[in-house]
Amino acid sequence: MPSPSSSITRFASPSGVSPFGFSGVIAAWTLIVILPLLGLVLWSFLKLENFQLVWEPNLQAYRDLLSSGRWEVTIRTLRIAAIVTAIELVLAVPFAVWLAKGTRSTPVKVVTLAALTIPFFLSISARTIVWRAVLGLNGPVNAFLMNIGLTDRPLDWLLFSEFAVIVGLIGPYFPPMVFPLYLAVSLIDDELLAASKDLGASPAFTFWHVILPLALPGLGAGFIFTFIPMIGDPVVPELLGGGQVVVLASSVKSLLQVLNYTVAAALSVFMLAIMAGLAALLALMLGGRLKQRRPAGKVPQ
Amino acid sequence: MKSKDNAKLSRRTLLKASAGALAMPYVITRPALADGGTVKIMGVSTVALPDWSSFEADTGLKMDFVGVNSDPGLYVQEVVANEAGDTYDIFIFDGGIEDRLGTGGQFQKIDPNAMKLWGAVADSVKSSALLQGPDGTQYGVPIVFNADSFGYHVEDIKESEPFSWGMVFENEKLLGKIALEDTWLTTLPNAALYLMSKGKPITDPSNMTPEEAKMTADFLIERKKAGQFRALWHSYEESVDLLGNREVIIAECWEPVIKQLLRDGKNVRYASMKEGYSKWMIGAYLPSQAEGERLARAYKALDWFLGGNYGAQMAIQQGYATANPQAALEFAKSKGLSEADLAAIKLNIDKVEQKMALPHYWQNAAPKHVEAIEAEWQRFKQA
Numbered sequence: 001m002p003s004p005s006s007s008i009t010r011f012a013s014p015s016g017v018s019p020f021g022f023s024g025v026i027a028a029w030t031l032i033v034i035l036p037l038l039g040l041v042l043w044s045f046l047k048l049e050n051f052q053l054v055w056e057p058n059l060q061a062y063r064d065l066l067s068s069g070r071w072e073v074t075i076r077t078l079r080i081a082a083i084v085t086a087i088e089l090v091l092a093v094p095f096a097v098w099l100a101k102g103t104r105s106t107p108v109k110v111v112t113l114a115a116l117t118i119p120f121f122l123s124i125s126a127r128t129i130v131w132r133a134v135l136g137l138n139g140p141v142n143a144f145l146m147n148i149g150l151t152d153r154p155l156d157w158l159l160f161s162e163f164a165v166i167v168g169l170i171g172p173y174f175p176p177m178v179f180p181l182y183l184a185v186s187l188i189d190d191e192l193l194a195a196s197k198d199l200g201a202s203p204a205f206t207f208w209h210v211i212l213p214l215a216l217p218g219l220g221a222g223f224i225f226t227f228i229p230m231i232g233d234p235v236v237p238e239l240l241g242g243g244q245v246v247v248l249a250s251s252v253k254s255l256l257q258v259l260n261y262t263v264a265a266a267l268s269v270f271m272l273a274i275m276a277g278l279a280a281l282l283a284l285m286l287g288g289r290l291k292q293r294r295p296a297g298k299v300p301q
Numbered sequence: 302m303k304s305k306d307n308a309k310l311s312r313r314t315l316l317k318a319s320a321g322a323l324a325m326p327y328v329i330t331r332p333a334l335a336d337g338g339t340v341k342i343m344g345v346s347t348v349a350l351p352d353w354s355s356f357e358a359d360t361g362l363k364m365d366f367v368g369v370n371s372d373p374g375l376y377v378q379e380v381v382a383n384e385a386g387d388t389y390d391i392f393i394f395d396g397g398i399e400d401r402l403g404t405g406g407q408f409q410k411i412d413p414n415a416m417k418l419w420g421a422v423a424d425s426v427k428s429s430a431l432l433q434g435p436d437g438t439q440y441g442v443p444i445v446f447n448a449d450s451f452g453y454h455v456e457d458i459k460e461s462e463p464f465s466w467g468m469v470f471e472n473e474k475l476l477g478k479i480a481l482e483d484t485w486l487t488t489l490p491n492a493a494l495y496l497m498s499k500g501k502p503i504t505d506p507s508n509m510t511p512e513e514a515k516m517t518a519d520f521l522i523e524r525k526k527a528g529q530f531r532a533l534w535h536s537y538e539e540s541v542d543l544l545g546n547r548e549v550i551i552a553e554c555w556e557p558v559i560k561q562l563l564r565d566g567k568n569v570r571y572a573s574m575k576e577g578y579s580k581w582m583i584g585a586y587l588p589s590q591a592e593g594e595r596l597a598r599a600y601k602a603l604d605w606f607l608g609g610n611y612g613a614q615m616a617i618q619q620g621y622a623t624a625n626p627q628a629a630l631e632f633a634k635s636k637g638l639s640e641a642d643l644a645a646i647k648l649n650i651d652k653v654e655q656k657m658a659l660p661h662y663w664q665n666a667a668p669k670h671v672e673a674i675e676a677e678w679q680r681f682k683q684a
């Protein structure tokens with residue numbers, strides 16, 4: 001039996017993708033996404049005079065970025081997004097496995113999926129503003145903590161802090177993490193799980209060595225759908241951060257409002273560079289991993 | 302096979318029909334350019350009346366008011382980048398913005414003869430730097446003005462008025478119990494006003510140089526690290542919330558907040574200050590694109606804003622002064638409003654006169670070094 005020569009299998013659509021369609025999509029992508037990004041990079045090297053862009057390539061925008069300490073905004077944004085995504089992962093994986101495999105009854109699945117979707121009909125501001133009442137100095141959380149004697153004065157770091165922003169981001173970004181995971185896990189053949197059980201594996205072993213590896217694509221998709229949008233979230237940090245937690249969206253908005261296009265572009269390019277670096281790092285790590293996976297077709301003679 | 306063909310056809314027709322139905326609104330109704338008798342205004346929500354029926358009854362025009370936040374960045378974005386002058390007939394923005402948008406050509410010069418009530422407005426108000434360009438060109442018509450300070454819960458403050466701005470910025474007794482407005486337009490100059498009283502070299506809080514802004518930001522960062530401030534608020538409702546729920550004891554806010562909380566039964570007061578107030582004037586500006594019919598309607602609307610009906614409503618509901626406060630009083634008397642209302646208007650006139658007497662400072666929506674000021678403000682927020 002011929003074993004595949006390359007260890008990374010190319011996925012070819014059974015119906016065959018027309019080459020014109022492929023280049024058509026690439027062309028559209030270039031026009032709509034790549035060109036504006038290049039324009040952004042170009043703007044970051046221009047100069048601003050009297051609120052007009054002047055064609056004099058220089059590094060003034062980047063110098064402003066570094067001297068005002070505004071570049072720290074990117075680090076803070078990434079840190080918050082990373083923390084929330086990690087929490088989402090820990091919460092979503094057991095939940096998705098339970099929803100896909102742990103419950104057999106359709107009504108439960110339907111109700112849960114509806115419950116995950118319906119909140120999106122409300123604006124995110126409406127859903128977030130409730131936290132201000134809950135975490136406030138006179139809110140139920142503080143009242144409870146004082147009641148049971150954990151603290152004698154209301155905790156002020158519950159609200160208008162990074163803690164509040166993290167708590168506020170968990171809710172809206174839970175569904176984007178759960179849905180891809182749920183789909184991936186529900187695609188796992190029940191026979192595999194039954195076989196694993198028959199062969200004597202404990203549920204934990206099955207989870208770590210059967211379910212998780214097979215759900216990896218869903219995990220990747222969930223990570224991307226959660227982490228990336230969270231970086232650009234303008235609403236939650238403004239409402240729950242009390243103006244003290246400045247993230248990328250707030251900083252860019254503030255710059256655009258004084259028509260400081262060059263520094264806004266520079267900040268965005270800086271963030272893009274960091275993301276590209278992280279993606280390259282990830283690709284290196286995963287690339288090494290994939291190369292290690294020998295094709296499973298070697299049958300002992 | 303035949304049924305499948307039929308099904309395919311009917312699906313296709315259904316898709317076509319629904320596409321057609323969705324496109325209908327865009328095909329049939331084109332944006333009405335010269336709508337007989339409607340005035341479209343983009344203005345700060347501060348000047349809005351809850352009910353414009355008095356305007357419509359007096360002028361015969363319909364009012365289409367789009368409220369925006371008091372944010373100079375937004376004004377520039379809308380007028381310059383979004384070319385709002387094509388659709389809006391009047392802009393009602395914070396004064397000072399004409400220094401940029403008037404000289405930039407987006408606003409047109411006001412024709413005093415086009416308004417009947419222009420003559421009745423006091424000269425000192427008409428010729429405010431917040432309505433005229435740097436060369437004295439009259440771009441703005443005064444709508445409302447007031448002097449802002451802060452609101453506070455009476456039981457928690459032992460001292461008596463007038464207060465120093467140190468109550469807000471350097472108050473050891475109320476660490477973490479103070480809210481500020483999230484904008485460089487008011488908070489930075491308020492802090493500068495306080496620093497001026499302590500002897501620091503600042504000339505004009507409303508038009509700071511980059512060095513003065515840096516000095517003020519450094520002071521604010523020091524106070525922030527000491528835990529002085531609880532939160533920065535962005536909208537009117539947030540400030541009502543913060544002060545009303547006793548999340549903070551002192552909040553830099555607008556006067557209507559206090560009026561609303563008093564109506565809700567809270568024991569709050571609006572402070573009177575020693576060093577000066579954050580004086581603001583909201584002016585109406587005409588986009589350079591307005592002409593002919595549109596312009597005539599705009600001037601008719603402006604005339605109403607200069608009159609007594611609007612003045613009386615503003616004085617009673619918000620506590621603001623309008624261009625012609627005496628007209629407001631006469632209107633109230635002629636309409637036979639209650640004694641309480643008349644007293645409120647008289648009190649308003651006195652209060653505004655007293656506040657305006659202090660020299661500093663008039664809010665400036667277009668300071669010369671706005672990028673540096675914004676950068677210093679962001680530096681404070683990030684610290």
